[in-house]
């Protein structure tokens with residue numbers, strides 16, 4: 001039996017509506033480079049990852065101009081939801097020779113502060129696991145549930161709560177089966193795997209691995225990137 005390989009899959013087919021950027025947020029420049037370029041550079045710095053596949057929207061006309069010379073594989077198979085885009089990417093990986101037993105690390109294009117050492121920590125923690133797992137961060141704030149009127153409806157016990165991040169690492173066959181069963185309702189791979197009755201492993205990362213979502217997040221990401229410095233990207 002051949003050893004499983006590790007592939008990264010970066011869904012980058014979103015429109016970035018909440019960011020207010022007026023363009024897909026993965027192409028907004030942060031510290032002089034499109035956000036997507038930072039994300040791919042972090043994954044390229046992980047020697048155990050055999051190859052990274054970027055999933056773009058079929059209508060994407062920015063990628064080649066924004067990331068010239070990019071050596072990642074590209075598949076224009078993005079769908080209406082993140083889950084659809086990931087499923088399209090998994091099928092593309094399969095068409096390139098990946099098999100059920102290979103590991104796939106799905107990572108949001110929008111988490112551009114990823115550090116290679118967190119990816120290594122995830123792989124170390126999960127490569128012998130029966131299920132797989134994800135980077136995550138224990139909740140540090142008191143958690144409130146809110147109603148449509150903008151008022152608190154409850155304070156939620158935070159003691160066992162984690163904020164799910166990416167990469168999320170599962171075997172190709174399991175990720176495909178789980179996402180196909182749950183469909184667009186799956187906001188991440190782990191929730192789809194959980195719906196099959198399995199328990200993904202939580203691997204602590206850092207708050208710095210946040211997802212650029214809102215307009216103010218671009219400046220925050222830029223500040224972090226300047227602190228980390230270009231040499232480690």
Ligand SMILES: Nc1ccn([C@@H]2O[C@H](COP(=O)(O)OP(=O)(O)OP(=O)(O)O)[C@@H](O)[C@H]2O)c(=O)n1
Pocket residue numbers: 010011012013014015016017018019025026055078079080081082083085086108109110111211212213
């Ligand atoms: N149909 C979609 C929706 C999202 N994504 C990707 O999934 C990641 C996480 O999604 P999110 O942060 O929600 O990005 P957007 O969907 O672009 O943002 P918004 O919801 O504000 O429109 C992003 O890298 C995004 O490009 C995708 O590939 N295909």
Ligand SMILES: C[C@](O)(CO)[C@H](O)COP(=O)(O)O
Pocket residue numbers: 082108163164165166187188189211
């Ligand atoms: C996958 C994810 O980043 C984990 O926190 C998140 O679920 C993506 O959610 P979004 O609503 O598509 O941004």
